[in-house]
Amino acid sequence: MLSKFQNHIVSRFPFLAQKKLFLAVSGGIDSMVLLHLFRQLNYKIAVLHCNFQLRGLESFGDQEFIQNYCDQNNIKIFTTQFDTKAFAEDYKLSTQIAARELRYSWFYELLEEENFDYILTAHHADDNLETFIINLTRGTGLDGLTGIPEENDRIIRPLLPFSREEILKYAEENAVEWREDSSNASTKYLRNKIRHNLVPVLKEINPNFLDAFQKTQSYLQETKEMVDDASIIVYQQVAKEAGDDIHFDLNQLKKLPNYKSYLYQWLNEFGFSAWNDIYDLVEGQSGKQVLSGEFRLLKNRETLILSPFSGSSENDEYEINENDTEVNFPLKIKLSNVSHTTYDSNRVIFVDSEKIRFPLILRKWREGDIFQPFGMNGKSKKVSKLFKDEKLSLIEKEKTWILCSDDQIVWVVGIRQDERFKIENTTNKILKIELQ
Known part of the structure; x- marks a missing residue:
């Protein structure tokens, strides 16, 4: 031996x-x-x-x-x-x-x-x-x-x-x-x-059963390697990685005669076990989801979205003080005093410094949140309605942060500024807030 x-x-x-x-x-x-x-x-x-x-x-x-x-x-x-x-x-x-x-x-x-x-x-x-x-x-x-x-x-x-x-x-x-x-x-x-x-x-x-079993295992291993290769090729056609999320195109997925097998191959390592529930998502209503310990699979129109499942509380709040020029957690935000404005992105807002009160509060959105969207002449709107208009998925909603001054929303971060804090002709000091 x-x-x-x-x-x-x-x-x-x-x-x-x-x-x-x-x-x-x-x-x-x-x-x-x-x-x-x-x-x-x-x-x-x-x-x-x-x-x-x-x-x-x-x-x-x-x-x-x-x-x-x-x-x-x-x-x-x-x-x-x-x-x-x-x-x-x-x-x-x-x-x-x-x-x-x-x-x-x-x-x-x-x-x-x-x-x-x-x-x-x-x-x-x-x-x-x-x-x-x-x-x-x-x-x-x-x-x-x-x-x-x-x-x-x-x-x-x-x-x-x-x-x-x-x-x-x-x-x-x-x-x-x-x-x-x-x-x-x-x-x-x-x-x-x-x-x-x-x-x-x-x-x-069979006195030689162990030898026969080892041959069978060798054949199974070769089959598994072939399946893994096919799984990678099809994954590249069906899946798109976006940051920590993976988006599976259901139109492409349903063209496969054995799409359930591919879903198992792709999702097994993420700790899922309720396979029938996952397979039902393909034909299920938008908004339905299946959870594993640390991940979530969400049906969003013609897409399945796999994402880490955050256990963070919606009550978490983070202060931004008057002397802060940069915030690195939970978002990376830069604050600076400027002399003029350039509206070219939803990732940047300009506010009248004299209208806000520090510390600003950065928090997750909550059901019932209401603000006055920039450009709507003071009309109020629920943040949840804004999400619906923007066609955000459940995961995108949960990732959205709100910037507040006192109890008023200044910015649905990365999406829409509030009208009440906009720059006017009488504005003396302009604060630029940028999501980086």
Whole structure:
């Protein structure tokens, strides 16, 4: 196995040579074999071990075992302990998900703090099969069926082509010591049920089942790459990026015979899960929307607009004081005294300095806001009616700011100035306010 492993590393991960590598070691047979293999190949390694405190004294026995092993072999080791159950309860997570969140968060912190390059884990072919079956039972797309990736950001899984049987044989032949996790024998967890009850049956039906499965995964991966390429090409025809937003042209989208598949490809990474609701948006009424944790998909006439979903409060207010010449948050605004006016853009207004009262207040618009639009001879109008006339989408409305003097609107920023603060023949001081 050592020769096969070395060839695999050289051909698949040549960039690991001369890099500083963290090996995630639990003390079980898989990670101890991974550690033994890399010791034989003389890579620059250090060990990471997480004590999740889930198995009482056994967890601390694992930590002591690995600490002693690293001390005896002059390997640098980093250890940490987590109150995993408390974390899971606090964040309403399963124990397994909580452990994963804690583990990888700590891994990435150490990468930066210790200036290491990659983290290597001991996932192998049987783990990949179990993950495939778990995803299959829950319902999944191509991403779930392609299993555990060999390389994901700075996480590398060099044992994925090797079976549990190969790893056990190597451990026995090379006298590799390891610790047995007592929880692996329990069928309380879904993965263990699959490992102990289902996989043996599949291997009994076909002794070469694992090899056949790996071929299938290879075909699925090739199919996924083809789908990804097609998705990019169609995206360029249908989508237009505008700042933080993405606009999908529904007229172009609906020409595709399988547009739902493309929407899934494009939106999956943004955390959406209510796919039927998303598909219904295509034929739904303008103004309807679907939310994920941090993003929103809005139907706006013949467009779907994907945008970050802001949790900022409409009650947030920001002061602009008399001596301020520039504001950088939440908008970038420049203020200056000028001697004449040039009306050439909605992004600039000129006001009579003697009509305003500082501090000016910058805030989001609110239902019921009324102002006197510039050029309408003092007639009042609801800001919401202005939005309707301008055909603004819900997202554009929510992004609109109002500049106020006392309780009066001076400017619907970037759209329309208020008549009450305009320059007149009697104006002595002109203030230019510019949205940059």
